[in-house]
Amino acid sequence: MRSAFINEYDTKQKLAEFILTTDRLSMHSKCFEFEKEFSKYIGSADAVLFNSGGSANLAILQSLKNLGRLKDHDNVGFAAVTWSTNTMPIIQLGMNAIPIDCTINTLNVMSHNLETAIIEHKLKAFFATNVLGFAGDLVEIKKVCDKHNVIFIEDNCESLGAEIDGVKTGNFGLASSCSFYVAHHMSTIEGGMVCTSDKDLAEMLRIVRANGWDRNLSEKQKQKWRVNHDIDDFKANYTFFDLGYNLRPTEITGFLGLLQLKYLEENNNKRCDNFLEINEVIKENNDFISLEFHHVTKPSPFAFSFICKSKEIRDRYLIAFREKGVELRPMIAGNMQKQPFFDKYKTVNVSLPNSDYLDQCSFYCGNFPDMTTEDMQIIKSVLS
Ligand SMILES: Cc1ncc(COP(=O)(O)O)c(C=O)c1O
Numbered sequence: 001m002r003s004a005f006i007n008e009y010d011t012k013q014k015l016a017e018f019i020l021t022t023d024r025l026s027m028h029s030k031c032f033e034f035e036k037e038f039s040k041y042i043g044s045a046d047a048v049l050f051n052s053g054g055s056a057n058l059a060i061l062q063s064l065k066n067l068g069r070l071k072d073h074d075n076v077g078f079a080a081v082t083w084s085t086n087t088m089p090i091i092q093l094g095m096n097a098i099p100i101d102c103t104i105n106t107l108n109v110m111s112h113n114l115e116t117a118i119i120e121h122k123l124k125a126f127f128a129t130n131v132l133g134f135a136g137d138l139v140e141i142k143k144v145c146d147k148h149n150v151i152f153i154e155d156n157c158e159s160l161g162a163e164i165d166g167v168k169t170g171n172f173g174l175a176s177s178c179s180f181y182v183a184h185h186m187s188t189i190e191g192g193m194v195c196t197s198d199k200d201l202a203e204m205l206r207i208v209r210a211n212g213w214d215r216n217l218s219e220k221q222k223q224k225w226r227v228n229h230d231i232d233d234f235k236a237n238y239t240f241f242d243l244g245y246n247l248r249p250t251e252i253t254g255f256l257g258l259l260q261l262k263y264l265e266e267n268n269n270k271r272c273d274n275f276l277e278i279n280e281v282i283k284e285n286n287d288f289i290s291l292e293f294h295h296v297t298k299p300s301p302f303a304f305s306f307i308c309k310s311k312e313i314r315d316r317y318l319i320a321f322r323e324k325g326v327e328l329r330p331m332i333a334g335n336m337q338k339q340p341f342f343d344k345y346k347t348v349n350v351s352l353p354n355s356d357y358l359d360q361c362s363f364y365c366g367n368f369p370d371m372t373t374e375d376m377q378i379i380k381s382v383l384s
Helices: 007-021 028-041 053-066 084-092 111-121 137-148 201-209 219-229 251-284 311-323 355-363 373-381
Strands: 046-051 076-078 098-099 125-129 151-155 176-179 194-196 303-307 328-330 362-366
Touching: 007 251, 028 046, 028 076, 028 194, 028 251, 046 053, 046 201, 053 084, 053 125, 053 151, 053 194, 053 201, 076 111, 084 098, 084 111, 084 125, 098 111, 111 137, 111 201, 125 137, 137 151, 137 176, 151 303, 303 373, 311 328, 311 355, 311 362, 311 373, 355 362
Parallel strands: 076 098, 076 125, 125 151, 151 176
Antiparallel strands: 046 194, 176 194, 303 362, 328 362
């Protein structure tokens, strides 16, 4: 059983002390402080804290609809190899979810995969997933989106801390989400964040996060909404300006976020070193396709990804790793188009040979900062 936090015992002790002494546990100053620190870390103008990464994704899309930038039945592209709660909110919010194939050796949608899909499906937005510590060629992807007037959003839940030429992933799109669920790069138990430098979007995200009301806006923003709708300050207590949910975090999320953020970089560096060590062994083994990540100058892999040259080889390694007691996972949701829920909502049938390949021939296991020499040796012994 892996620990929930970096510096687990110290974190739990501090958390217990915080809970015993604070007079407020619902969303307040710790959350807002964490938002400020996190936006500084990512390099965005603003950050809005949520109760999960999935909520962050839902809130981005709801906010874009509230702002009129996306509409019912718009075609929204997404990486076919991703997580359910990247794809589901597109469908839940009445838009068409169009899967886009990835490139096998990068695990990600690259600009050349995207441009074809934009033209073929007349996409209004592309919700990228930065997969398992890596990303597509985000600089080129942004250029392609700008050229075709497509809104570009990044789901950065799996690649927090990765960098492309000194810029952190999560900064290339109009907005990005990340997750603080246990076993991600940093944990607040449950939690998520949206980063953006778009002021109107940040304002709408705060409305969407809390029931559609204006309570968490600045005084100036509140006045704008109240004057526009002719609402006095008393009535404003229970006035709901646009569609929202209750996706609020608690002060525990904010407290843990502030604490864990301090260890994030060191933690990611350890994971990166582990990855580079295992990657050298993979490169020597003819059963595997090597990962191509020259465009990601600093990856943040919280997993070791294995792309086998056939399904038979994959199945052989699944047995060999399990025999050594290593916990394995499929390559996220595989080809999302083949997930049971998707069939009901499919608007087009897209050919996704590379995502199918990853679905059949790849898998991953966890890469933890506290892995021992013995843990690393077990993995290497299966690979060599
Ligand atoms: C790509 C991606 N998006 C969204 C999520 C959802 O995050 P959460 O579990 O915090 O809701 C995950 C979770 O692992 C993910 O991998």
